[in-house]
Amino acid sequence: MPSYAFVDGQYMPRHLAQLPLEDRATNFGDGIYEVWVVAQGKLVDEQKHFARLERSLGELQIPMPMGRPALAQHIQRLIRRNNIRFGTVYLQISRGASKRDHVPAADIVPSLTIFTNNKPALADARLSPKPLKIITGPDLRWARRDIKSTSLLPNVMLRMEAHQQGCHEAWMVDDQGFVTEGTSSSSWIVTPEKVVVTRALTNDILPGVTRDTVRELMSQSNHKFEERAFSVEEAEQAAEAFITSATNFVGPVVEINGVTIGHGQIGEVTTILRDLYLRAAGL
Known part of the structure; x- marks a missing residue:
């Protein structure tokens, strides 16, 4: 049974989907993109992702190709069909x-692409999570990191470096030596005093949807929480x-730049927050 994609108003077998040669993405x-997790056939953090999608489009002055309800309907149809x-x-x-030029044509029309990926392993999210090893590297991105743009070359290069070193992720570091975020994730630490810390939202980082939900769930964990640079x-x-x-x-990090974090095992606070998030996500 073929997997289907949705491209500019048409459902088609995924292997036949294509973009125009001069698509600006x-x-x-x-362009911008969003990624939802599907659990039990339902979108996790659905409305938060839509809100970030709309915000990113607004910052780039790209009009929504259709309203939120219509987009949600096409996504649900793909989930069922696939x-x-x-x-x-x-979703991108x-x-x-239009003809390749830095200034787009005045009558240009946004292009919409949606496809799905089947990941049955997500059903086992309650099993012990994989301990992660990460490296750090310079943050070479542009100044508007709060926009979920398809321009990901610095992220890709640093993630490739992490992979070559046998690591799962890389944290990007600003000119002052402070961690901004991961190449595809938000960064958190728990201090020896059990204070949970993540960087405050500015244009320096993406407003992570999962980050926001975990921040909201902090009130149930009975741990002090700070938004600041580290x-x-x-x-x-x-x-x-x-x-x-x-x-x-919520993915546990047990090693940074070859340095063992804590006892090199999944920590108590991480375990609590992961459990709270999975319950909230219906997993």
Whole structure:
């Protein structure tokens, strides 16, 4: 049974889907994207992802190709058509296609692409999570990191470096030596005093949806919470560290730059927050 995609108003077998040669997401990285996790056939943090999608489009002055209810309907149709119980939905909106020029044509129309990926392993999220090893590297991205743009080259290069070193993720570091975020995740530490710390929201980082949900759940964990910058050195000396993202949920970090974090095992606070998030997500 073929997997289907939705491209500019049409459902088609995924292997036949294609974008125009001069689509601006391809030529300029001029577009945005969102990724939802599907659990039990339902979108996790659905409305928060839609809100971030709309915000990113607004910041780039790209109009929504259709309203939120219509987008949600097409996503649900793809989930059903592709029989996705546990998986992901990728949605991309580019400014559209026109003759390649830095200034787009005045009559350009946004392009919409949606496809799904089946990930049955997500059903086992309650099993012991994989301990993660990470590296750090310079944050070479542009100044508007709060926009979920398709321009991901610095993220890709640093993630490739992490992979080459046998690590799962990389944390990006600003010019002052403070961690901004991961290449595809938000960065967190737990201090020796059991204070949970993550960087405050500014244009320096993406407003992570999972980050926001975990922040809301902090009130149930009985731990002190701070939004502030932390250095690589502080992270390496932390009692615990973890990442948050749509597909990793709350992922325990046990090693940073070869330095063992805490006792090198999944920490108590990380375990509590992961459990709270999975329950909230219906997993």
